Amino acid sequence: MEYCFGVDIGGTTVKIGLFSRKKGLLEKWEIPTRKGTEPTPLLKDIKYEIEECLNRNDLKKEHLAGIGMAAPGPVTEDGCLRGTVNIGWGDVFLGNEAEDLISVSPIFIGNDARVAALGEYTFGAGKEVNSLLMVTLGTGVGGGVILNGKILAGVSGTAGEIGHMTMNPYEEEQCNCGKKGCLEQYASAQGMVRVARKVLVNTDKPSVLREMDVLTAKKLWDAGKIGDALALELTEYISRMLGMAIANACYIVDPEMVVLGGGVSQAGEFLLDMVQRAYAENVFPHCRDKKFALAKLRNDAGIFGAAALVFQSVN
Missing domain, CATH: 3.30.420.40 (ATPase, nucleotide binding domain)
Known part of the structure; x- marks a missing residue:
């Protein structure tokens, strides 16, 4: 399980990166954030993007150590995302819903600012x-x-x-x-x-x-x-x-x-x-x-931190 995805969900765009444990960031792109009262439509967009990326890199879900997601809201110890003001969701166990829909496990969730800090700590100014x-x-x-x-x-x-x-x-x-x-x-x-x-x-x-x-x-x-x-x-x-x-x-x-x-x-x-x-x-x-x-990572800190969530947790 050499690979993972880092996903940074923002109010305007969702940034996605494919990472290798040995080579770091392999590919990155972004899509518009689909807003609504619940996360399913946006998670479907993310699922589509991940599956397309796996196909063009000749990878399967079995090659993934997991997916990390940064989200714009407080995330409790038990994985509950406590609302996203800029997107429109209420409280949701985003990791659980994402695992069910995307069919990848584990999926780790963190607050976007905290995850960005982990990105800078692991790969950027705080190494x-x-x-x-x-x-x-x-x-x-x-x-x-x-x-x-x-x-x-x-x-x-x-x-x-x-x-x-x-x-x-x-x-x-x-x-x-x-x-x-x-x-x-x-x-x-x-x-x-x-x-x-x-x-x-x-x-x-x-x-x-x-x-x-x-x-x-x-x-x-x-x-x-x-x-x-x-x-x-x-x-x-x-x-x-x-x-x-x-x-x-x-x-x-x-x-x-x-x-x-x-x-x-x-x-x-x-x-x-x-x-x-x-x-x-x-x-x-x-x-x-x-x-x-x-x-040092600027707008990529979120996807780097999300990847760090996966590799750190799996290790």
Whole structure:
């Protein structure tokens, strides 16, 4: 059983990769995410894609060690996916349903951010460490903790949900999760734009941000890189929020490394340096030298982590 599939189910697309235990990623592709109230239609799409891939590689299901799936929701210890807001499912034992429909066993399920962290730990930025905290900065803010090579999931599947750590108890606007003042409201791509728009309305300071028809997180960080004063204020504020949240998380799990991933992390060393500096200002002195790194696998972290779920579990 040399092979496995890694599947990363997102709100817009499903990424699929065929992996070899010895050679790593052999093939990858993606399909649109079919949404609905239950997972059967999407699982049928995944089954079709997997069977087509097996056929064109002259493989059979008997050659598979299993399938790993990353899904956008909390996954409990007993394998229950506790709802997927961006797709429309309620609580579902996705692994069991997938095994029955695809006729492959075992199938391992994990939260997408936690599985991405496992991918970076196994194949990416964290290959040389024993533990890490990964923070993904995208449409939302995700998080995952790897301790001694294993995903820390928690009883309810929410361990590592740094994006919903309360950073401002006086926030008046509501987060998508229903709470107020979550890190995600300030440090996600959407949250960064929200903060920037508020500041632009409430100040008359000059900025290239005012000249933009469509303001995005990328444009905000790009403006900071060229020295725009207001953009620098905003990116420093966002970095301070992130640094404080990471410091608080590290008090609990104390990982060897912190990895920043997601689309916003493409701001690169500029972002990494600001967040690391904010972290150092908000943590005990003996924790200040923690390693920080940018994710290496980018959008493929989910499929790599899903494959790691299989090979790690089977071993």
